[in-house]
Amino acid sequence: MRYVVALGGNALQNIDRQLELKRELLPIAQLYVSGNEVVITHGNGPQVGELANLEAKNLAVLTAQTQAEIGTKLQTAMTAAIDACSGSRTYKRDATAVVLSRAVIDPGSGEFRNPTKPIGRFYGASEAARIKSSHIVIKKLHGGYRRVVPSPPPKDIIEAGTIKELLSDGHLVIACGGGGIAVSTNGNAIILMDAVIDKDRTSSLLARKIDADAFFILTNVKGAYVNYGKRGQSLIKRTSLSQMERYLDQGHFEQGSMYPKVEACLDFVRATGNTAVIGNITNAGEAFAFGAATVIGP
Ligand code: ADP
Ligand code: MG
Numbered sequence: 001m002r003y004v005v006a007l008g009g010n011a012l013q014n015i016d017r018q019l020e021l022k023r024e025l026l027p028i029a030q031l032y033v034s035g036n037e038v039v040i041t042h043g044n045g046p047q048v049g050e051l052a053n054l055e056a057k058n059l060a061v062l063t064a065q066t067q068a069e070i071g072t073k074l075q076t077a078m079t080a081a082i083d084a085c086s087g088s089r090t091y092k093r094d095a096t097a098v099v100l101s102r103a104v105i106d107p108g109s110g111e112f113r114n115p116t117k118p119i120g121r122f123y124g125a126s127e128a129a130r131i132k133s134s135h136i137v138i139k140k141l142h143g144g145y146r147r148v149v150p151s152p153p154p155k156d157i158i159e160a161g162t163i164k165e166l167l168s169d170g171h172l173v174i175a176c177g178g179g180g181i182a183v184s185t186n187g188n189a190i191i192l193m194d195a196v197i198d199k200d201r202t203s204s205l206l207a208r209k210i211d212a213d214a215f216f217i218l219t220n221v222k223g224a225y226v227n228y229g230k231r232g233q234s235l236i237k238r239t240s241l242s243q244m245e246r247y248l249d250q251g252h253f254e255q256g257s258m259y260p261k262v263e264a265c266l267d268f269v270r271a272t273g274n275t276a277v278i279g280n281i282t283n284a285g286e287a288f289a290f291g292a293a294t295v296i297g298p
Pocket of ligand 1 (some may be wrong): 219221228
């Protein structure tokens with residue numbers, strides 16, 4: 001079976017140095033050593049925000065930096081996890097491969113006129129006024145002033161074919177970090193764009209493009225809830241595409257956090273007829289067994 005597993009920020013905490021085995025990653029390693037094809041994708045929110053605070057580089061370049069750094073750390077942690085598993089595959093030093101991945105966006109997207117994605121730290125009013133420029137858009141949000149950047153939807157993933165080849169060759173692949181390096185195309189030319197892309201959306205697109213048998217989003221909650229944080233809060237367990245579409249329309253999922261995850265899952269299930277899961281990284285084994293998580297079937 002072929003799986004795409006998207007990891008949120010929480011899963012990436014404390015993987016700086018391989019001092020001890022990161023237990024949460026063991027079920028992913030187990031999935032791989034039992035003979036499945038596995039692609040891991042990951043977020044980069046805090047990291048790209050921090051880099052953007054430090055230097056005014058193109059956001060595609062900053063995303064590439066985070067893909068390399070987080071990818072290498074995740075690779076080291078996954079190598080240790082694979083080594084700790086016993087399975088049909090023998091341990092190989094080059095079992096894992098990190099792929100710098102570019103995602104194509106539309107340069108005409110409305111996001112370039114009206115950016116929506118907050119990144120980096122909060123500013124006070126006077127600091128915000130000073131930083132504001134023709135390149136840097138600052139918006140007043142609840143909590144203070146923050147830089148917002150364009151986050152258009154991904155249309156294509158240039159490395160999808162390469163990722164498939166690496167899978168066929170037996171590698172566990174780490175790809176599409178931070179939603180991918182945002183590029184646009186002009187004929188055969190590729191242009192690095194000053195934009196970021198939502199990792200849940202790109203992960204879903206990748207899962208569709210490589211015909212994944214299942215798509216998993218692992219985060220810091222058990223799954224998607226109805227009435228989250230309110231009276232009558234309840235975890236959505238096994239559900240159908242149409243029921244989940246109704247929950248989405250009823251506004252149960254917060255923009256910028258759970259909404260894009262649910263939308264990403266729905267896009268995958270609609271296109272493939274396969275199953276998508278939103279689960280907790282601390283309980284990944286259960287999620288892979290389609291239990292104790294939000295499991296969306298066709
Ligand atoms: P990640 O880094 O994994 O992408 P996010 O913070 O973007 O994580 O999304 C997960 C968060 O979504 C949860 O921690 C939770 O606070 C929030 N959330 C908003 N609405 C819901 C909901 N309806 N059900 C579950 N979580 C929700
Ligand atoms: Mg998120």
